[in-house]
Amino acid sequence: MAEEEVQEEPKKSGGKGLIIVLLVIVILLLIGVGALAFLLLTGDKEADSSASDTEVHGSAEHGDGSEVPASEFSHAKEYSPKYKQFEPPPPETPPMYFTMDKFVVNFNGDGQAKFLAVDLKFLSYYPQVVGDTGEMENLRPILKNDIERLLRNQHYNELIKLDGPDKLRAEILDVARKVLEKHKIYPDLLEDVYMTRFVMQ
Numbered sequence: 001m002a003e004e005e006v007q008e009e010p011k012k013s014g015g016k017g018l019i020i021v022l023l024v025i026v027i028l029l030l031i032g033v034g035a036l037a038f039l040l041l042t043g044d045k046e047a048d049s050s051a052s053d054t055e056v057h058g059s060a061e062h063g064d065g066s067e068v069p070a071s072e073f074s075h076a077k078e079y080s081p082k083y084k085q086f087e088p089p090p091p092e093t094p095p096m097y098f099t100m101d102k103f104v105v106n107f108n109g110d111g112q113a114k115f116l117a118v119d120l121k122f123l124s125y126y127p128q129v130v131g132d133t134g135e136m137e138n139l140r141p142i143l144k145n146d147i148e149r150l151l152r153n154q155h156y157n158e159l160i161k162l163d164g165p166d167k168l169r170a171e172i173l174d175v176a177r178k179v180l181e182k183h184k185i186y187p188d189l190l191e192d193v194y195m196t197r198f199v200m201q
Helices: 002-053 140-152 164-182
Strands: 096-099 103-106 115-124 192-200
Touching: 103 140, 115 140, 115 164, 140 164, 164 192
Parallel strands: none
Antiparallel strands: 096 115, 103 115, 115 192
């Protein structure tokens, strides 16, 4: 009998050790899950606060000095105060276009053509830039001069290539943006330019 009691005691102490080890593991898991949840929750708050710190520059004429979150305006641009400030367009604002006069110029036709004819429309969501009384209307003579100079310097053999017209569009957009920037208008307010006519003859 005494031998049986001696043998049973080590079994009981081994079971207690296993229970203690399992309890420690469960406690550590709970602490880990709690720490992970805390980090995730505080990370979301920091992301929300950094998003609310993003500002859109409104018009100095119409604004009351309060800042508007950029997420409210899908087409609004953030830019430096060194440029003229315009009221950001509402999210539902459709694209607006500034139509240039028709361009017909002599160009380097490489013996294949003499004239290049191009019609252009510039896209922006800011009516202050492309509207009837917008900034581009005031800059029309400068834009016409600079774009005509660019068109006169084109070569037929380059424009006839598959990507020729697209390269020309990019160059025209670059010229127009430089004119805007020179006159303290943020150049990226001008989104794109489209050629509604492109003829070489």
